[in-house]
Amino acid sequence: MAATIRDVASAAGVSASTVSRAFTAPDLVGEETRGRVRDAAQRLGYLPNRQASGLITGRTGNIGLVVPDLANPFYTEILKPLQSRARGADYELVLTDSEEDPELEPVLVRRLAGQVDGLILCSPRMSDEQLADLPAGLPIVTMYREVPGRPCVLVDYADGMEQVVRHLVALGHRRIAYVAGPRGSRAGALRREGLQAAIGRSDAELVEIGHHPPHFDGGGAAADPVLASGATAVIAFNDLVALGLLAMFTQRGVRVPAELSVVGCDDVAITAMAGVPLTTVSVPFARAVRNAVDLLLATIAGNDAAPRPTRLPTHLVARGSTGPAPR
Amino acid sequence: MAATIRDVASAAGVSASTVSRAFTAPDLVGEETRGRVRDAAQRLGYLPNRQASGLITGRTGNIGLVVPDLANPFYTEILKPLQSRARGADYELVLTDSEEDPELEPVLVRRLAGQVDGLILCSPRMSDEQLADLPAGLPIVTMYREVPGRPCVLVDYADGMEQVVRHLVALGHRRIAYVAGPRGSRAGALRREGLQAAIGRSDAELVEIGHHPPHFDGGGAAADPVLASGATAVIAFNDLVALGLLAMFTQRGVRVPAELSVVGCDDVAITAMAGVPLTTVSVPFARAVRNAVDLLLATIAGNDAAPRPTRLPTHLVARGSTGPAPR
DNA sequence: TTGTAAGCGTTATCAA
């Protein structure tokens, strides 16, 4: 059995309370005593039992993450920085996949509620009502979704789209296709708005190709409609769709970017590894997740700052998939 | 505040123990009573406090996962099936990145020990001694690494390499290059052994290109040596390296597979999305992780089966990056 | 079938 606080106490010849204090409030303990306690603990391999301390302090030492789909690189991209920052603050990370199911999400949140000190909801799919109905006392930070009264971290997709349009127009493109993502997507709505606004300010025109699944195959399915549209450039909902387009264009013998330019969105790690390196809108994943964790920790600590959402800039990364419009 | 077992008890007009039993051993409770308790619990939104029950049962309801690098798709690939299976068994998943640090791993394991009922160690980097020194009472299953006395899930890389060699030889390749991974890699050792054995049985020869980092950039760096080697086919340590090779070959104007065939290893999701779809050795990720979870749950339950490691088959997936050897 | 009471390992309060 693992050593308990009492084992350490008797080994060090002090009471359990002193051992407890030696770890949680060292300055309340005499220097010499503290040394003895530390030694005894070391010798016995004592580690405080988090369940027991949590029972009384009400803290678990865990933070939870809920994402719609762990198979989507967009969501796994944040894992490394998130885990790292959590550990830095001495928290463990509890991971949950909501299977893109809006109804499952609130259930998962409630289930996790007792086992974490706070939650990061990444692109939650649940309705605004469900989001508002979440236990008020539970610290929650959302990413990529705005929730009134809760801290959230957003990225400026609209501006990213503006940059894309400027880039394409500068290259001479005047007819630009857009492959939309799933119908209900909030991120999609933001991108489209930004896109339409930017197009409106330019002398180019936008051809909407319609909604497609946000995966590689979705891009494959959209390729022929894009070719039929007569556009010289296409902007995809996200990088995976762009990669799907790219693959199908190759299959059709359409050269990128000589005949057609392709732009993705998000800049997940693999975009740079594609056959034709993808021009895309870069989301500052590491920064976003750092912000989210910091906001969450502040909320857990009771510093209810951040009434305004944090909005992070995006920027265009021009790689090999875009070039001058063909004449 | 969240409702406690006492709140439910008084709401249902029974004692706390009855409420407890109604959830943990329903058949010990009268039907009518059970109904009243359930109703009251529902009404109050009661969820048992895991810390409190864990304190007495000694269970946490968590299983931990330790991986070397959360930014590596090879490790994120298992997340979805792992999380899913864990949830199916009513466990939460606690995620940890060991930063490829052999010394950090045992520390993390010990830290997690108190907070999980068992651990899955994915490709642990620590030494055999450190592995053997881990707390004996802690249920642990390793993936991709054999540990005497512990259940582990392995995949048959040697046979995968055998299949690759047969495939390439059948296509007429007689001079085959191998780009090795990091020097200490155990997976690499297995692959190389299988490779050498298979080459030995064939009439082809193997050109070893030397050790490279197991990432996209490692592949880029290996590309020129491969070209200089005169090989007509190259097998890479893993898919990322293969993708790096592919990209650099494209840059050098070398056509794949017309002039050179390329083979990866693992079949992470992105291989099928590369510009030239990659021929690779497929690791049955979902099956492997299901096995690992099942072994872990059995070990937690005290069914110390599985003295023998589970060894899963791999299979070659021939895609577009391999073709007949040039004359 | 149900209730009473003890105790899991810790922290917090209070007194010394």
Added chain:
DNA sequence: TTGATAACGCTTACAA
């Protein structure tokens, strides 16, 4: 600066 003691919310003998 330290120690007794009472919680925290739950499960589990044991008794009824």
